[in-house]
Amino acid sequence: MATLWVVMSFCVPVGNGQLSIQIDHYVGQKVMELDTVYYRNALGQQFTVTKFKYYISNLSLQSVAGKTVKLDEYFLINEEEPVSKRFDWANIPEGAYSDISFVLGVDSVHNLTGLQTGALDPINAMFWTWNTGYIFLKLEGKSPASTSSGNIFEYHIGGFKAPANSIRTITLHFSKPLIISNNGTHLLHLKADALEVLQGPTTIDFSKLSSVTDAHNAPMVANNYMDMFSVIDDAK
């Protein structure tokens, strides 16, 4: 079977297509608007969001036939910069794909090999000051329930070594296969719900935990946001 596949790939030139990934930010049912819109967490506490940014890396697509296509690139998605919420992945072999996976964060190799550029440039302020390496996700905002100065809350999640390992691989299954055709561009529309950072499995109470910037609590928040992504079916 494998031999046949090799022979076929020699005989039939496999074309390439492009995937354009668009991520929309929500807070629960509402579209995210920085600073201006009030939302409520699971405890009914009111809050605004002032910052929402995170890294996506190690993207991979699983084909229906069981093959995997990988992309070795880092993307910094930042609510403040709308263009960052859409990025392209070129040269994907044509075919039908069933799942997409990606890492929310920065893998240990990129944490340990010195200065990086592009999305990982330290100028992007996604670097921990008193803890190891890159910050994977930042959610900041204000809530009257927070007792911190200025009623702020800030969750900076990072850490790549067990037990303080907050690297999470997220896999999304397509309800019907995603088709990449030769020279075609397919739009994949994703939703990221920031409310999920604050709940499930652990509900965060702004009055009790308004700041996470250390290795101890970070994995707990990472477990929360693992399920913040979903596929938006534009056909519906």
Place this chain on the structure above:
Amino acid sequence: MRKKQAVILCGLLLSILLFSFVENKYFLITDKDVELHVPNGFPKPVYKFKNNRLTPEKFMLGRMLFNDPILSKDSTTSCASCHQRIAAFGHIDHTLSHGIYGMIGKRNVPALQNLIWKDAFMWDGSIAHLEQQSIGPMTNPIEMDETMPHVISKLKANKDYVERFRLAFGDTDVTAERLLKSLTQFVGLMISANSRYDKYINGTDTFNASEKNGLSLFRANCSSCHKEPLFTDNTYRNNGLVPDTALKDKGRGGVSAVASDNYKFKVPSLRNVEMTYPYMHDGRFRKLRDVLNHYDNKEKHYKGADKAITKISKLSDHDKVDIIAFLLTLTDKTFLYDRRFVDPFMK
């Protein structure tokens, strides 16, 4: 008469010329100055300047940045404010680090030396790469409280720096990567390996009886953690200090989230230990004598003290005197007075 005046004038001009020439030469960094020499007996460096080839221009840029308060939010505090050359780049006579707005940090400023042999930085090893290290103090609110975009914008607005970046990197782009790599060149070449101890090991100097006895006591009791020739094994250990209730510093445990790492701190090198007082991660001991007394008073050690410390034999007063005599041989004047590391703003 007029002739005499002319001679004086000429002499004056000549001395000004000569002085400025000497001065420039003093601060000039040549290719030879940035050659990396791994000292005899040292292991292979962890950081090898790969993707950051040493050049005089980058080193000089790093030297300028290290000494320039422009890297702090209110432009009052430079790296050199706390890392003083004469103290092997520690902060002499300061228990805890000082930040901008007069803020006090929670740890003693560590010396900067032989950094390219370290696999992690800070007392808790929180920063895992030399090139990333200076991001920590620059952006920590209780140290220099800056942001990388703001530092870059300040440097871009400074014509002198733009020119220095061009000289170092070939174009006028001022980036965080270039800033940090230049700083890495400057601190990475801070190598101390020419103390009397080194000369003794190399057979070019002698020890007196007290120093010799100190060395053998040191090897029997201290060197399992303060391993020669770097005088650290780069591990984290609980050395039996009762935690400071105000600082609430868990050390390595705060980074690793492993309970057994609580109150462990990185074993510091003892090179230039004469100049790096006060001692310990919180600077609680002013004298080497206090440090030795702490290790000697095992009954006062905090729970979980490292096994290596519990094994230290009872030290007599004579032993302590000899160990200190030996520790003073680790002072490296070649390093402490190395002109390459002198603040260029003194020019």
